Amino acid sequence: MGQDGVRADGIDTSKPHPARIYDYLLGGKDNYDVDRKAADALAAAAPEVRIGVRANRDFMRRAVRYVVENGVRQILDVGTGLPTSPNVHETAQEVAPDVRVAYVDNDPIVNAHADALLSRSGATSIVLGDLRDPRAILEDPDVRAVIDFDRPVALLLVAVVHFLTDADDPAGIVATLRDALPDGSYLVLTHATSDFADRTAAQAVYSKASASLNLRPRAEVERFFDGFDLIEPGLSQVPFWRPDGPPPPRSHEIGFYGGVARKRA
Template structure:
């Protein structure tokens, strides 16, 4: 069964579609070549690409990292529950397709704060068992953890893979990103995993400040962080080899392209040990 509920568990969603400002999920969709975006998203995305021409390579590399990480936590880690927060507009194959391709009994709860994302996720998940789509905001992690549709799918007494893929960088300092991630991370039992990727300015001389500024007019700012700052999000979880690295370097399944541009996204997978 698949269902869509509002962030407060009521019948009516709390969120409205804002087409007056660019939305990160819709811009990401545009970067991926999707069609689920508006002119305001397209214009912002084009400005971003002018300042950071590697962005399309970056979002594709980030998705490939997510695919490899999901396969690992399901196949090697034995996890059968995934909480994907900030899922973005669905692009096939999506998390449930990757995970259930390895273990059909894997259960997935998708969470995002954009009603368009929720609607399209519902369409993709039509008929997919063991899944739910929840309209909620990362900035309110307790509401996510207590949401009835999350709890219907996720049993927090058993290991869970928490996916925070290319979403924490949309939390500004005032949003207390460390506290938000810690709240979600601390709710996970022993044997759980955290899969996280995050944009950085470390790999470019201009630190991609002009590119990040494009998001100042969007519904969420883009906050580039250093390797040390991203590393802190993993808390006392144990990072799997090769640690926190550029997403292209996390257990690649194909040789790197000799002409590939540098990708300013860190990615890592960590386990909660007893």
């Protein structure tokens, strides 16, 4: 079952889906009218959202380059979203061509589009799975065909944990994934927040979507990194984590925290 409660082998176009909203905000075409209307309402409620999703995407690419430059050759990307290029495996393989990537998402349209674009070399896979069932992800044979959990792994949870409610126990879910990773692995995580502006109206847009938006303050986001050591500069607004150029205008308004951390021995 997906987060929207429909069978995972069917695409539900009656409700906006976070992956398709995100795709539209990035200028993609893999979305439906219901997603575009929700995204426009989101942009009206949070005017910085378009620069925010681009900054979040840029953070992901910088973080991927960092973990690969530091020796990681396996990436597990949960909640991958639609495959906007350059995506995770393209970014990683620019640094090291032997990087292997397993993508996981609960939206069948993501699965279909990503599967059509991925390399057939066996170095990448796409799995239909739900973050709320982390053990199923860890045990999935297509994940294990790509990821060797005896060697360091970079776990990507980019703009996905905020779609888990407190009742879903997001800290427990992240801990389950963490405990499956060997020492020397990395967590790359971003999370939406209302620390920089009241975003109640933005949250309301997702009340009609297939997953709610659960904004959390800095202290709660930092707890997802328990068991890891944060890499400098620590948890930051995404444009300010090791920028490779001038941050975009209005960066201080962007309501995304991001961090990269290494699992301690």
